Amino acid sequence: MTSTSVASTSTVGCCVLSPGEVIAPADAEHLARTFKALSDPSRIRLLSLIASADGGEACICDLTDPVALSQPTVSHHMKQLVEAGLVTREQRGRWAYFRVVPDAIERHAPFLTSTIR
Amino acid sequence: MTSTSVASTSTVGCCVLSPGEVIAPADAEHLARTFKALSDPSRIRLLSLIASADGGEACICDLTDPVALSQPTVSHHMKQLVEAGLVTREQRGRWAYFRVVPDAIERHAPFLTSTIR
DNA sequence: ATTACATATCGACAGATGTCAATATGACGT
DNA sequence: ACGTCATATTGACATCTGTCGATATGTAAT
Numbered sequence: 001m002t003s004t005s006v007a008s009t010s011t012v013g014c015c016v017l018s019p020g021e022v023i024a025p026a027d028a029e030h031l032a033r034t035f036k037a038l039s040d041p042s043r044i045r046l047l048s049l050i051a052s053a054d055g056g057e058a059c060i061c062d063l064t065d066p067v068a069l070s071q072p073t074v075s076h077h078m079k080q081l082v083e084a085g086l087v088t089r090e091q092r093g094r095w096a097y098f099r100v101v102p103d104a105i106e107r108h109a110p111f112l113t114s115t116i117r
Numbered sequence: 118m119t120s121t122s123v124a125s126t127s128t129v130g131c132c133v134l135s136p137g138e139v140i141a142p143a144d145a146e147h148l149a150r151t152f153k154a155l156s157d158p159s160r161i162r163l164l165s166l167i168a169s170a171d172g173g174e175a176c177i178c179d180l181t182d183p184v185a186l187s188q189p190t191v192s193h194h195m196k197q198l199v200e201a202g203l204v205t206r207e208q209r210g211r212w213a214y215f216r217v218v219p220d221a222i223e224r225h226a227p228f229l230t231s232t233i234r
Numbered sequence: 235a236t237t238a239c240a241t242a243t244c245g246a247c248a249g250a251t252g253t254c255a256a257t258a259t260g261a262c263g264t
Numbered sequence: 265a266c267g268t269c270a271t272a273t274t275g276a277c278a279t280c281t282g283t284c285g286a287t288a289t290g291t292a293a294t
Contacts, residue, residue, distance in 0.1 A: 022183070023165040025158065032158040039153035040282080041145040048140040048232045060241060066139070073283055075242060094240045094291050105229050112222050115165045157252080177271060190253055192272060211261050211270045 023115050031111055037084030038105075042067050043077050047086065051100045059095040140232050148228055154201030155222075159184050160194050164203065168217045176212040 006022050023031075038044065045067050050058045064074050078098055081087040086104045090097045124138045140148075155161060162184050167175045181191050195215055198204040203221045207214045 022169050023162060025162065028158040028161040028165070031161050032156055035152045035161075036156035039149055039156040041142065041149040042282085044145040044148050044152075044228075044232075045140060045142065048145070051233055052139050061239095069282090070284055071241070072243080072285080076282080079242085091241095091291090094238095096241060100233055105233060115161075116168055116217055116222060159252085178269095186252095187254055188271070189255085189273080193252080196272085208261090208271095211268095213271060 023111070027111070031108060034084055034086070034105070034108060037080055037086055040077070042069060042073075043081060046074070046077055047081065047100060050087065050098050057090075057097045057099045059097050061095070140228065144228070148225060151201055151203070151222070151225060154197055154203055157194070159186060159190075160198060163191070163194055164198065164217060167204065167215050174207075174214045174216045176214050178212070 006024060038047075046063055049063055049066055050056070053062065060071060060074050060078065063078075064071050067074065069077075078087065078089070078096075082089050082098075086101055088099050088101055090099070124141045124144070155164075163180055166180055166183055167173070170179065177188060177191050177195065180195075181188050184191065186194075195204065195206070195213075199206050199215075203218055204215050205218055207216070
């Protein structure tokens, strides 16, 4: 067979490919979902703000001012980041504290090296 | 000063921050633009197809079938990838050959480590 | 219970995005 | 010059996205 083969959705790690193999559609969708969460400037800034915040965590009220967005909009962005697995949410009293998930992005590194290069 | 400071747009490399510094809005926008190019499953598959193709390059006609999209749509996606700097385009005869830019994504690694962690 | 405050959800809206069919552009062979 | 083929552009369309104001939900203090 001369055509490049399509990898089946990987079970070990994320999107690990043999050389010459093409990423599986399901893996492509998964990757795209992660990148989509990072595709908005405000969300990048929110991640950065949380990561550099005291104790590595921040609540919505800490974030609205620096990004100059309304409270509902920031809440909406945070929901996206949580659903993408890039951030965790912990309710403490009236506040919701968010933390960046370590290595959430690095987890996709295999794709970047084995698929893209 | 107790508040976290905002980094000015970095001139050396991409988005290098001192600890406790927040990414500059311009850098956030730049990063988001790159991630946006990667936020579509079809584009991820196109990148993978090109990278794994014979000689590391492919033309539009090689790509339409595997991704099951029309020629104009593939052309549109390729334009996005070129504009994001993730892929190069070289016209050779009637064909346009695309190649993945090595380290185009890795170039953003400083953000992933210095901003997100 | 009532009040105050932090966050989430809803409804609405403008603008962006992915897709295709039709057409234009451009390069080659005859 | 003409026809053919690969790619790009245009126009149209449905859907998704980011944003806000208004409102609902939930938690804690009084």
